[in-house]
Amino acid sequence: MAVTIETAARVTPSERQLLWQQMEFYAFVHFGMNTFTGKQWGFGDEDPSLFNPTEFDANQWVQICQSAGMTGIILTCKHHDGFCLWPSSFTNHSVKFSPWKNGQGDMVREVADACRAHGLKFGVYLSPWDRHELSYGDSPAYNNYFLNQLTELLSNYGEIFCVWFDGACGEGKNGKRQQYDWDAYYTLIRDLQPNAVISVCGPDVRWCGNEAGHMRASEWSVVPASMKDNEKVHAKSQKVDDNSFSKRIDTREEDLGTREVLAQVDEVIWYPSEVDTSIRPNWFYDPADNDLVKTVDQLFELYEKTVGGNSCLLLNLPPDRRGLIHENDARNMSELGKKLRGTYGTNLARGASVRASGSGIGNGDALCILDGRSDTYWTTPEGVATAELEFDLGSIKLFDRIILQEYITSGQRVERFHLACKDSDEEEWRPLYDGTIIGYKRICRLNESRGRFFRLRIAEARLNPMISSFGVYITT
Known part of the structure; x- marks a missing residue:
């Protein structure tokens, strides 16, 4: 079976x-x-x-x-x-x-x-x-x-x-x-x-x-x-x-x-x-x-x-x-x-504002994705297996790495995700990365770029996705 x-x-x-x-x-x-x-x-x-x-x-x-x-x-x-x-x-x-x-x-x-x-x-x-x-x-x-x-x-x-x-x-x-x-x-x-x-x-x-x-x-x-x-x-x-x-x-x-x-x-x-x-x-x-x-x-x-x-x-x-x-x-x-x-010492997204599609339930709202803790997460309502999270860093930053983490205490759920960024509200989103699993940690290795606004789109998940962390970094 x-x-x-x-x-x-x-x-x-x-x-x-x-x-x-x-x-x-x-x-x-x-x-x-x-x-x-x-x-x-x-x-x-x-x-x-x-x-x-x-x-x-x-x-x-x-x-x-x-x-x-x-x-x-x-x-x-x-x-x-x-x-x-x-x-x-x-x-x-x-x-x-x-x-x-x-x-x-x-x-x-x-x-x-x-x-x-x-x-x-x-x-x-x-x-x-x-x-x-x-x-x-x-x-x-x-x-x-x-x-x-x-x-x-x-x-x-x-x-x-x-x-x-x-x-x-x-x-x-x-x-x-x-x-x-x-x-x-x-x-x-x-x-x-x-x-x-x-x-x-x-x-x-x-x-x-x-x-x-x-x-x-x-x-x-x-x-x-x-x-x-x-x-x-x-x-x-x-x-x-x-x-x-x-x-x-x-x-x-x-x-x-x-x-x-x-x-x-x-x-x-x-x-x-x-x-x-x-x-x-x-x-x-x-x-x-x-x-x-x-x-x-x-x-x-x-x-x-x-x-x-x-x-x-x-x-x-x-x-x-x-x-x-x-x-x-x-x-x-x-x-x-x-x-x-x-x-990886400084998350450039720390302190960003976050806009989420769906209501935050579980341990706190969408801002908890940036709190640096492993015991908090944001999720969609039960039965909603797709999601979008938008982050405004407040100013344009150079970056070449994005880290994602799921709240694996409740399992591994994400099957497909997309990352995009842009410099201003008026611009179109620029695709950055297409991925499959996240699990405990996913480091998305990118070419050096710049952006102020970032979007994480969960395109497919097994149940409501539980996202624990989002981070933006630049290699030294």
Whole structure:
């Protein structure tokens, strides 16, 4: 039975999903044994004595993230090689058996503490695939081992905002393929960290489908329920260290949520997109990549297309063998932060007058669209799915960006919109932008122009549209 438009429009995020979406931009930090072996995927046979980041400084990581406007860090606490960045009680393949801090160090604790000291959120990546652990492939035994390690991470390091699972699944040393007990993992996470989103191989946040930073033109948060199992299918999981995987863009599923898709499925869920990509060609540090760091302009475009395309951006910053984020990465992140703050620090429409077609109901009148708050919105009367909002900025302004936001607490509704502007009341409207979805945030990238009056026309929506924010900006 097809999903109706009204049913899809009334699917809403959980509180944890809503708080996650508002984070927008945060860091992946791939660091571990691979940093010292020069591999991207280790085999689990590494000597722990190789791990010794003599200049490691968690505060440096955090300060660089903050300089770019990031809101959190997800640390690769254990990658596929099985080496743990905390002194796990369940393996000898960890920092406890390394020369770093004479075996007394706990990198997970230092990063978690540095994040909290500076106001960032902390999340964990724990690879289900473990190429060191002998029980891997003996499914019941290894699942118990994995749950024990997960319990350590979720019990001893304070509030966790995200548990990030990938679906990589190869054979164990016994030649058997492990059957991950995802439901048991999820139950434990909900019990120990109920506010944490479970990402990618999880029910809260979905993978965008590639590691190249590619975005769909219309990134729906309401998608077929079957998508929640996409990354858990063993036949589709990544099994080898294949660099082409990070560059692969699968365009077969560009449409995940239009009316045509809804007509073919019988259940939809709120399952928003996250884009994960690295500032360098590789996920773990490689000195050969020092001159291949994404430029400030590339990072700025990536931010606008992802965060401004109804997704969150998870950008990897791989520290080097010193245990520091390299100077080239640090410089570009700092410059990115300056560009983001310079561009989006001032809404040129703040204080404008607003004229709306229809009566404002819900939380306040149309002026609330300009109040900078996420908990207010303007909407048309129930049953009215089109709308027009006109803004008078009071004087002509130069601009090249417009930001729109829906009140996604009540769902994702807008399917098609148009933007226009003019310099005076007497002029005809000049078309600026034709768009499809808005969702949490839509950054409309424009050529530099000028205007005093702006019009947002909602041409099609699933129910009465709920608009939370309108902003006009100029890039610096």
